[in-house]
Amino acid sequence: MANIISASHLTLGYSNNDADIIKNANFKIKKGDFVFITGPSGSGKSTLLRSFYGQLKPKSGNLLVGAQDMNKISKKKLQELRTHFGIIFQDYKLINEWSVAKNVVLPLIIAGYNTDVQETQAKRLLKHVKLSEHADRLPLELSGGEQQRIGVARALAKNPTLILADEPTGNLDEYSSNVIWDLMENANEQLDATVVVVTHRIPNIFSIPYRHLIIENKGIYEVH
């Protein structure tokens, strides 16, 4: 299987003057992998994820995402690369003045799909995350668990090759968390999407094989 993310001697930090957050890390994530990245609070899990979608450039070392060198990627290429991602945030990052259905099809709007395709996909995705009856409501009218299901539906909207999730169940109760994990397992198994989840705790009930990377003392290590 081809590598979808490849890091060699990767060092991350917010500016050259600040201390390194990740230092000299080496790892590979293959297409189709389901990877948990864990570590204590402040260890750099979210920072690492941001570097995957190009919000933070490496301080040094190499980071390849898809075929793109994240040190040299142009704004245009980054835009194009991001359209292949599904990103899920701990605090959902929904557009609160848009309806649930419109939020879900954001990647399709960006890709320029027509409204018929958007409507069909919105119905399918909302049915998939069991929110069909809330299509026309605003996100803030729904519970946290429901909002995160919108976030997952949005991430799946354009059949992404890579799903990046930052503490997707961090604010949710056990029932809602299990629903989210189910959806992500399905995405990995049925859509063959590579899934990278940053979390401080791996869920107890997880039915598919996964890899576990841990961040410790600024380094990244595989747990076997």
Add this chain to the structure above:
Amino acid sequence: MKYIKEHIMFIFPMLAILLGIESFIVFDRMSQNYEQELKADYSMLVLANTSMDLAAFKQLDGSISAIDSIEKRSIVEEMVQGMSGISAEDIMQALPHFYTVHLGNYLDTQAIEQIKNRLVASENIKKVETFDKSHNASYNLFVFIKIVLWTFVGFMTLTSLFLVIKQMEIWQYSHKERMQVMEIFGASTMLKSGILFKRATIDAIIATMITSGLFAFLRFIWVHKSNIEMLMQKEALLFAYKDIAILGGIAMLIVVTSVIMVVVGSKENKL
């Protein structure tokens, strides 16, 4: 409700700016018209030893735009009637040539004094009468009105610009997260700012229509109902169709500037 409020919050300052600009355009048109009238009404009286044409006057001073020779024969003939031994021809030859001289621009008394000096310096010119007392009073009143209006319009535009900037800050705050989320999912700058641009363009069109409508109302309806003779004669100065294009252009310039500022201000950072 929030949607309408957001529109009104941008339309109001935009309206204030456009009203200020349209007032400026109207006042400028009126002052130009008034200046034309003053200029047309004003003339100097020049007494020359020999006959002179416009080119000869222009050689003495370039700001002279037209001359009229004052017909003296009929007056002289009327004078000599009943006077024995005096021929009209003798008087005609003894009298200098009289001219009313018009200027190309409406000038202050100092400039007129300079023209007078240049004319008097010529051996052919006997006397120049500038009527500067009445001219000076009109000129000073004209300049005073201009300054008052420009100050008013300038103050109004400045205040409105502050309101637009304030509104842009509110926009920046309320659209920042949406634009950042869209950027994370790969949206282009055009797409991110498209919604904002569309909304601001609608507001600009509404503000342009209201402003143009108001001044068109003044010209076509209010003036006629007012029965003010002076305004009725000058109604065309209150509104011209080209004003719609000027106001629309300025409104769009404000919109483009505002949207660019909001987009630049919401550059992607840590989400």
